[in-house]
Amino acid sequence: MSEPQLRRKYPFDQIEPKWQRHWLEHKTFAAKDDTAKPKLYVLDMFPYPSGAGLHVGHPEGYTATDIFCRYKRMRGFNVLHPMGWDAFGLPAEQYAIDTGTHPSVTTKKNIDTFRRQIQMLGFSYDWDREVDTTDPHYFKWTQWIFLQLYKKGLAYEAEVPVWWCDGCKAVLANEEVNADGTCDRKGHKGVYRRPLRQWILRITAYAERLLADLEHVNWPHSIKEQQRNWIGRSEGANVEFAVAGSDLKIEIFTTRPDTLFGATYMVLAPEHPLVDKVTTAAQKSAVDTYRSAATKKSEIERGMTDKEKTGVFTGGYAVNPVNDEKIPIWIADYVMMGYGTGAIMAVPAHDTRDFEFAKKFGLEIRTVVQPPAGVDPHGFTGDGVSVNSGPITGLPTPEAKKKITEWLGERGLGEFAVNYKLRDWLFSRQRYWGEPIPIVHCAKCGTVPVPESELPLRLPEMKDYSPSGNAEPPLAKATDWVNCQCPQCGGAAKRETNTMPQWAGSCWYYLRYIDPKNAAAFVAKDKEKYWMPVDLYVGGAEHAVLHLLYSRFWHKVLFDLGHVSTPEPFTRLVNQGMILGEIEYLLFKRTDVNGAEFEVSASDLINITPMNAGKARAAAYHKDDPNRQVILGYPVSEGALTRTETGFALKDNRSIRVHMQCHKMSKSWGNVINPDDVVKEYGADTLRLYEMFMGPLEATKPWSMEGVQGIYRFLGRVWRLYCDEEGKLLVNDAAADTKLVKVLHQTIKKVGDDTEALAFNTAISQMMIFVNELTAQESRPRAVLEPFALLLAPYAPHIAEELWQKLGHTKTLSCEPWPQYDESLLVETTVQIVVQVNGKVRTRLDVPAQIAKEELEKLALAHADVQPFLTGKQVKKVIVVPGKLVNIAAA
């Protein structure tokens, strides 16, 4: 591949560095805090500068926003488009532990690489606003915001069971634990619960607003839905059950208070504090055994074993407040301590879980909701009509809920309640490379915030950052740093040794860009007011519930404190889709007992599962093999294949079908495309344009090197429209013919409309149509080529600038106004009308655009190609859509 250097179709290797330098030196894209122009704040999710460098996924979103920004500048907007680094985090620290290099050194190096790579793509960032979350001038304000939260009572310490990851030797947030019990960051398996003193942010206090305000943002439906699910609001009632023979009360939460009359037992979570008190002597050993087994399992393991329900009777009884019936109290691990009150009333007739449990343990199942006719009431969880339910008998479910809640309220037995799945945010990490939490622990004064005047609180220099493994953060070893004076009483005190999680710095970075050098405030009020909110935010969907929920939370706190002027930070959010590796073809082979290999047609396989072991890329079973012997699939080159009616098959043996697949780019799949290589071979403009041409921004799509070459050819053709092989200008002042002018104006309209709508792929195809049209012509009129350079500029800015300069302009085209199209030129004088008979196209008519309906109908009916389809039939109806078609309904 790399031997004969591809002949340059145009000198991108000279043009691109030239213009990148020009833009940087002239600060072409510096945003001015200029209130006269309409503002536009376009934000990219800033990257974590990993050692691996830029990935082709990064430029996808960055190119999209860059095109939008460049376009909007030409439309007269004052655009803020910044970039920075989310640079705290584990990999740099891990690297430090492995090599002894200080994380700040690694971080700086990685940032330099990322900056170089990003600048090499010609993005129009305002580099004077670059931020770095590890810069003390930046994290000073991260710490400051933490103190505002602390002062508002939104940050607190607690000894709580937390997710501990043996692999990372650190606590994970709920959000960092995968559903299968592994760590989200590294996939480590040893993740379990352990109690630890933690800093926690009271995000639950904002649950209602975080949910409600989703109504007001223009975000993808799926992201909003994910946030709603994560917050998990549900309405119901808290109800108190007395414990029989004692003064104890057990509070439960239910979303179905209307089924209270069907409660035949109660379940406590094994960790519930009242378990000991309700357990009878006879049941004590059984309960203890069950409980210790349950605590050994993590909450995730419990969730995963979605098989048999388990539980133990405590021996105690509760009294159902609605009918004074005694019901047994059980403990079972299908009830979680972390949700609601950790206790439930069990209504086996109308709750799936309770139903299963009751069946297993032979507990009473009592129907209290009558389902619609024909539905089995046992295990019916939908809405119906209450039966056998005292005061609410006969009421439909929604009314029954309301009425019984009122009834409980009047008697002091319960009340309306709202519950959330959302838990408070575990905010501390037992690691070195993060923002120190600006808190001092004093024996006399307790927890004391570091005075704001002493911020930033820097990390101490350390030689050994390795975590001790016993949950003692590495900072504890920096005794000179830890031992300090209490800011309040002046006595001996110790600093907090936990650090903040990586999410902290990214919670507010979009605010710092607005005023990145301000030493007196995290952002000046007037500037904040001018630039906020962010008009467009583009990034990956993987941040749906983490970063995006956390930053909304912080923003709302800052809003309540009067520091920012908008309740939501990001007006519009767009997720760019993932770029997958190239499509590969797999040939499946089976080995028989003698070791001979047989090729197997993919059409005979089931359960084809991608895998990566040795050379094999997928595993499958033969559809007729009851023994399920594993058959492996190996990559095969496209050249060995041929097309058949049913798909791709081997050239040599057409009965052997191959399987097509593609997956996420990753080192292990060996399908990673490095942007550096693409830029070197084809140039940045090609990379930008290709990534936008692949498909809709939001879609997941596979990489194709041939597609890159197609774009490269296109840019070569663009270049040759303007100049010859020696670079001599071909453009002349000859008049453009009307057809060309028309295509130009169509292109101006479509590229403008599509860019506005972020439909970059179709904008590019329109530019291709324009170039194809012009290539077919002899003349090269300036009147169409000049505006075209401007249209191309947001997409392929380097080549556009160079051509603009060749056309004789001395200033950058970045500030030129966007070309205007002339509506009158787009109007067709004659149009082609489709004539259908019963919905099928039978002929086409070229007619004047203004033709009368009746005239058109007459022409259509009389047409020679139409007549044969009408003979022997009666015309029932004729539909005429002006400018489009005539449809004759005949029978």
Added chain:
RNA sequence: GCCGUCGUGGCGGAACUGGCAGACGCGCUGGACUCAAAAUCCAGUGGUAGCGAUACCGUGUGGGUUCGAUUCCCUCCGACGGCACCA
């Protein structure tokens, strides 16, 4: 299991509020240029039948609404993403 998104040629994908399905690109086929190749340019390219004009079929499946459905409604199938004993 629940929630969400989506199924269009050989491939990536177009198609405004229901109105010519397959724009544009890739790939492939043929041609021009060349000693030859690369590059470039031109032409063709959903399937089936036919020399042909043309005809029939065709937007995951089955149905419905409509003069007309890739688009709207219902059923089922499949893919992807998220959540997962949340009371």
